[in-house]
Amino acid sequence: METKRVWEPIRVGGITLNNRIMMGSMHVGLEKLEGGVRRLAAFYAARARGGVGLIVTGGAAVRPEGGMGEQYCSVYRDEHIEPLRVITEAVHQEGGKIALQLFHAGRYAYQEATGLEPVAPSPLQAPINRTRPRALTGEEIELTLQAFADGAVRAQRAGFDAVEIMGSEGYLINQFLSPVTNVRDDEWGGDFERRARFGVEVMRRVREAVGPDYPVIFRMSGLDLIPNSTTMDETLQFARMLQEAGADALNIGIGWHESQVPTIAMMVPRGAYVWVARLVKEAVTIPVIASNRINDVRQAEAILEDRCCDIVSMARPLLADPDIIRKSREGRFDEVNTCIACNQACLDHVFEGKPASCLVNPAAGREEEWTLSPAPVKKRVAVVGAGPAGLEAARVLAERGHQVVLMEKRQQIGGQLNYARQVPGKSEFNETLRYYRTQLGLLGVDIRLGVEAQADALLAEGFDEVVVATGIIPRRPEIPGIDLPHVVSYTQVFEKQVDVGKRVVIIGAGGIACDLSHLLVQNDNISPQTARYLLEYGILSAAEVHRLQQSGRQVRMLRRGRHVGTGLGKTTRWAVLANLKRHGVEMLTQVEYKEITPEGVRIVHDGEERLLPADTVVVAAGGISDNRLYESLKGRLPVHLIGGAKEAGELDAKRAIYEGALIGRLI
Known part of the structure; x- marks a missing residue:
């Protein structure tokens, strides 16, 4: 597909x-590591x-109680400049433009991180x-409004090309x-105009503080996805009020962090919320x-062509591939390391208090120490085994100039x-496989499929080193x-070697079992196209189409332990389990197995003995490392063990991929 509109320049305020x-x-948290802001600068550069x-x-926090702690970026004191x-200097050196986001978490701020009591419009937890916020007084509201304006001026002085006011999520x-969340009955709450006043006043104060030409973007919530929250009519009215108050552009956010609707996970269709913009x-x-x-x-080109918006925001895709723009401009779409929206190394890390990285690109956040130098x-x-560990090891080794043979049984x-x-x-995992196929081809990796590597054969062929990525059994x-x-x-089951009956019991309830359950129900x-056709022409009702999309299987997952879905990411586990429950999957924990019968x-x-009827019993109880090749090579040749072969897990x-990337840089 030819892309044109995406490359057209656009004016935002004075730039x-x-x-x-x-x-x-994205909150990436690199600034809290050793090297601090320098790491963050390298990441953005x-x-x-x-x-x-x-x-x-x-x-960047405009007030200490509204931030993420002192380790993170803040803009509430002059010494932060x-x-x-x-x-800004690192980004400008590379010819880029950068905006500082002015941020106050309100009731989402963690007292454990800030050391301060969280504040909000109303004292609603x-x-x-785990901490209930305190309601802001009228005087504190005034201080907070001024803090947004002062933060914008500091951003200007620090060399940022623009600011974005965080008014979403x-x-x-x-x-x-x-x-x-606002049940006040004063001039800052009540009817829509009074509830909107704080956001509009932030916008007005920031505009006044930075002058008429400095670009100010307002990130507003287009859809809260919270029951009984702001209506769409109110949202559109708020957008007009922000424009009148001096916003140069509106960035449309979707959903709150507490929303029970997934908005950025892999299960969400691509571009599902563009209609809101x-x-x-x-x-x-x-x-x-x-x-x-x-x-x-x-996809961005099509969205712009359809006049759905004027600019497209991509966050995690630039974690996955910092060169996605350059590659796409040159028509090298197959070379892009596409974001698969797994959340496992970005959002999950941040919510666990770790710095963000990327599952498909572990170099994200490690720009300083992980430079890719020639061997x-x-x-x-x-490299033995072409799973994710072996694929990444082969890619990095070849990119550094080694001659790589990748063997896969x-x-x-x-x-x-x-x-x-x-x-x-x-299905986004297809993109990862496409990326590796393309890269290994371009790098000249010798891929041998249907080959089970043996120690003696590897020795006879004269390899200097071997990377064992043989996975699990x-x-x-x-x-x-x-x-x-x-x-x-x-x-x-995944390899379609067996016919699965209507009544299924799965032994195991980790990530693999959850995936398997989704597949089976x-x-x-x-x-989706057939379903839409059946609905549009009234051939079937919505309930009938939904029934048709189900396999009719009764699926039960069993686990000796207490928790289902261990190994699933913190930010997606709830959605995965809710989806399984919706499809009627029964999950039993703290189970004692007596026997499997016909x-x-x-x-x-x-405490009660039961027989769970089953036409098919599927064992999905984890695995053990397949390190047999490693053991037979050890002491005879420099050999490295990575991935599941090193440590079995979900x-x-x-x-x-992290271990593949690391060993690829060490050899």
């Missing part, structure tokens, strides 16, 4: 962006070098925070606007920015990624009846 892709704000039109930083200047400004664009005359699940520049001595290296690359990509809502627990003919492994013979699985649960692609 011109040289293309219409913006890197959206890499994205500027890749050619993105505008970068927006993670939120010089550290921030390190970022957020379900994602359920943070303080959004809390003032919503009737769910379009509604706002029809209501105002300033540029409007669309975001959420847009991970391909060709001082070019070696002939065998199956007839295709990908390892257990080939299981994940079959699961409904996980599925574990078979010791349960009487485990060898009955209707007991199968999860690998046999849905009928993939009915495509009729089903006999267990003890809650399908841990994040660790596998």
Whole structure:
């Protein structure tokens, strides 16, 4: 597809962006590591070098009680200016433009991080925070308004090209606007105009402080996805009020952090919320920015062509590939390392208090220490196993100039990624496999499929070093009846080697079992296009179409432990389990296995013995490391062990790719 509109320059306030892709704000937390802001500067500089039109930083706190702690970026004191200047100078050196996001978390601020009591419009506790906030007084509201204005001036002095006011995602400004979180009865709450006053006043004060030409973007919530919150009519009215107050552009955010609707996970269709930006664009005359699940520049081009917005925001896609803009401009779409919206190394890390990185690009956040330098001595290296660990190791080794042979006993690359990509809502893994196929081809890696590597053969071929990435062997627990003919492994189901009956019991309830359950309860013979056709022409009702999309299987997951879905990410686990429950999957924990019989699985649960009827029993109880090749090579040749072969666990692609990237840099 030819891209044109995405490369057209656009004016935002007093600056011109040289293309219409913006890197959206992400809290990455690199500034709290050793090297601090310098690491963050290197991270943003890499994205500027890749050619993105505008970068927006993670939120910089305008007040200490509204931030994420002293370790993170802040802009509430003059001494914050010089550290921030390190970022702007690094970005400008690469020819980029960068905006500072002015941030106040309100009731989402953690007292454990700030050491201060959180504040909000009203003293209503957020379900994602253990601390109840205190209601702001009228005097404190005035101080906070001034803090946004002062923060904007400091951003100007630090060399930022623009500021973005964070008024979305359920943070303080959004809390003032919503009737769910603002139950005040003074001039800052009550009817819509009074609830909107705080956000409009922030915008007006910032504009007054920075002057008429300095670009001010307002990130507003287009859709709260919270019951009984701001209506769409109110949202559009708020957009017009912000334009009148001096906003140069509106960036449309979707959902709150406490929302029970997934908005950026892999299960969310690409571009699912662009329609919200379009509604706002029809209501105002300033540029409007669309975001959420847009991970391909060709997709951005189509959105711009359809006049849904004026600028497209991509955040995580620039974590996954800092060069996505440059590659796309040159038409090298197949070379892009596409964001798969897994959240595992970005959002999950941040919510766990760790710095963000990326599952498919572990170099994200490690720009300073992980430079890719040519190998001082070019070696002939065998990589055994073409799962995620082996693929990344082979790619990095070849890019550094080593001669790489990649051996895989199956007839295709990908390892257990080939299981994940079959699961409904996980087709993005196809992009990762496309990326590796393209890169290994360009780098001249010798890929040998259907080859089970043997130690003697590797020695005879004269390899200098070997990387063993042979993955895991599925574990078979010791349960009487485990060898009955209707007991199968999860690998046999994913590889379509067995027919699965209508009544299924899965032994295991981790990430693999959850994926398997999704696969088994849905009928993939009915495509979304077919479903839409059946609905549009009234051939079937919505309920009938939904029934048709189900496989009709009864699926039960069993676990000896207390928790289902261990190994799933913190920010997506809740959505995965809710989806399984919606599809009728039964999950039993703290189960004692008695035996598997031809009729089903006999267990003890809650002190009661039961027989769970089953036509098929699937074992998905984890695995053990397949390190046999490593053991047979040890002491005979320099050999390295990575991925599942090193440490068995759930399908841990994040660790596998990280270890592949690391060993590729060490040899």
